[in-house]
Amino acid sequence: MSQLLPTDNTVLNFRSVIATLLNDELGTFSGGVKAIWIEPPSAPSTANGLMAVISRYSRQFSPDLYQWKLTLIQFDKSDQGVAALDRAINKVRRRFPSQRRDSILDYRDESYPQASFSIGFSRIAYPNLR
Amino acid sequence: MARFVLNKSVSLPKKRMTTTYHWTVDYAAEVHEGSFYLEGREMPRPWVDVTVSEYVDLPSIMGDRIRQTKSFKDGFVSASLDLAQAFGDVIDDYDWGYESDYEKTYRTGVNTWQFITDSGALRDSLDVKTRGV
Numbered sequence: 001m002s003q004l005l006p007t008d009n010t011v012l013n014f015r016s017v018i019a020t021l022l023n024d025e026l027g028t029f030s031g032g033v034k035a036i037w038i039e040p041p042s043a044p045s046t047a048n049g050l051m052a053v054i055s056r057y058s059r060q061f062s063p064d065l066y067q068w069k070l071t072l073i074q075f076d077k078s079d080q081g082v083a084a085l086d087r088a089i090n091k092v093r094r095r096f097p098s099q100r101r102d103s104i105l106d107y108r109d110e111s112y113p114q115a116s117f118s119i120g121f122s123r124i125a126y127p128n129l130r
Numbered sequence: 131m132a133r134f135v136l137n138k139s140v141s142l143p144k145k146r147m148t149t150t151y152h153w154t155v156d157y158a159a160e161v162h163e164g165s166f167y168l169e170g171r172e173m174p175r176p177w178v179d180v181t182v183s184e185y186v187d188l189p190s191i192m193g194d195r196i197r198q199t200k201s202f203k204d205g206f207v208s209a210s211l212d213l214a215q216a217f218g219d220v221i222d223d224y225d226w227g228y229e230s231d232y233e234k235t236y237r238t239g240v241n242t243w244q245f246i247t248d249s250g251a252l253r254d255s256l257d258v259k260t261r262g263v
Contacts, residue, residue: 105163106159
């Protein structure tokens with residue numbers, strides 16, 4: 001099953017899909033900007049609420065298979081914060097049902113709740129791309 | 131590009147063959163994905179992705195092993211073990227380019243953050259299960 005992004009496989013496109021998908025859950029950086037970051041450059045070490053970090057470069061596994069990496073970090077460890085992370089995880093799972101690897105990190109007092117997703121896409125879905 | 135040349139001595143497998151790689155130490159995911167701690171951040175060192183995308187050409191290895199062993203099952207198992215070996219090599223030797231801000235060295239020359247292996251516990255915790263062969 002091939003998963004589709006709206007037009008092509010650029011990181012900005014993947015970012016906009018995530019920004020729309022998680023619009024209600026994402027927190028903000030200081031200054032009120034939506035907490036979604038393309039890395040590098042390094043992501044800020046904190047945000048208000050949920051932050052999404054997207055790797056700038058996709059990983060190529062074979063000529064027709066590549067993968068985007070998405071990490072969600074919840075800096076708000078309250079009940080509401082954890083619930084928002086829960087909703088975000090479920091939304092990502094529903095939006096990208098196949099070719100997806102999840103890593104939900106074990107909860108620890110000394111770290112923030114975090115979920116990482118590696119989401120695979122097939123280039124066959126984009127016959128017009130080189 | 132892998133090219134498969136079949137002959138009568140090769141029998142096609144009847145059910146799907148899978149190999150599962152499981153690193154059993156509890157911090158494996160934190161090392162692979164990186165983690166945001168209250169005190170700072172540990173950068174991700176995704177050895178699985180690096181191995182598969184940069185180190186090994188799985189279709190070629192699979193094709194070579196199947197040709198050598200003249201069996202899909204034996205070739206699959208053999209290539210699975212090649213991949214396990216490659217995971218270990220990347221854990222030992224791949225330089226992630228992160229400067230360590232403290233010295234936590236168990237093994238000479240290994241600077242935690244730049245490489246993964248210090249005690250080797252993560253590397254040695256790999257559990258490989260092959261099904262369907």
